[in-house]
Amino acid sequence: GAGVSQTPSNKVTEKGKYVELRCDPISGHTALYWYRQSLGQGPEFLIYFQGTGAADDSGLPNDRFFAVRPEGSVSTLKIQRTERGDSAVYLCASSTRLAANTGELFFGEGSRLTVL
Amino acid sequence: QKEVEQNSGPLSVPEGAIASLNCTYSDRGSQSFFWYRQYSGKSPELIMFIYSNGDKEDGRFTAQLNKASQYVSLLIRDSQPSDSATYLCAVSRQGGKLIFGQGTELSVKP
Numbered sequence: 001g002a003g004v005s006q007t008p009s010n011k012v013t014e015k016g017k018y019v020e021l022r023c024d025p026i027s028g029h030t031a032l033y034w035y036r037q038s039l040g041q042g043p044e045f046l047i048y049f050q051g052t053g054a055a056d057d058s059g060l061p062n063d064r065f066f067a068v069r070p071e072g073s074v075s076t077l078k079i080q081r082t083e084r085g086d087s088a089v090y091l092c093a094s095s096t097r098l099a100a101n102t103g104e105l106f107f108g109e110g111s112r113l114t115v116l
Numbered sequence: 117q118k119e120v121e122q123n124s125g126p127l128s129v130p131e132g133a134i135a136s137l138n139c140t141y142s143d144r145g146s147q148s149f150f151w152y153r154q155y156s157g158k159s160p161e162l163i164m165f166i167y168s169n170g171d172k173e174d175g176r177f178t179a180q181l182n183k184a185s186q187y188v189s190l191l192i193r194d195s196q197p198s199d200s201a202t203y204l205c206a207v208s209r210q211g212g213k214l215i216f217g218q219g220t221e222l223s224v225k226p
Binding site: 097099 | 206
């Protein structure tokens with residue numbers, strides 16, 4: 001596709017439910033990042049993939065959060081037992097390896113998660 | 117102490133003025149610094165990056181880096197209402213992970 005695609009754009013769920021957020025990166029981009037952005041804050045790093053493997057998952061807040069990228073393209077961020085504090089916009093970004101070194105990440109429009 | 121700190125603003129400047137946005141970072145070993153712009157309800161987009169001490173100019177934008185003071189700034193000359201957005205300062209980590217500041221909201225008044 002032309003850009004990074006994220007689905008759903010909006011998700012409302014109840015506390016305790018399971019949620020999956022999907023990211024389809026720009027074709028050919030090997031690096032894929034997940035960030036979380038709360039209102040009035042900058043993006044908070046969650047996890048980064050280089051190919052299929054998670055190169056750095058140090059930003060995942062706890063074991064309720066998990067992400068996969070089984071074929072090195074599409075990635076899914078999975079949140080178990082959602083809590084109200086998980087409400088945020090979840091941003092996915094991709095880059096070529098070279099672009100990652102220059103800081104040029106291409107962001108999707110985000111998935112807005114609301115936990116009631 | 118946050119890794120990247122910015123004044124959240126809002127910073128308000130009149131049209132045609134110079135807007136000055138500032139950022140400090142805590143890791144003295146940081147090498148690469150970035151400014152992203154984020155319009156309300158939209159995703160961040162890269163404006164500029166800078167690696168070396170001094171100034172880097174691109175059109176109306178100038179990034180300034182002072183590694184000794186651990187300070188990065190972005191100047192926007194001849195500010196336009198279309199420049200109204202949140203400006204995010206970011207620092208790179210190994211592998212291209214970016215650590216963002218909280219952002220400074222800029223409002224350019226016609």
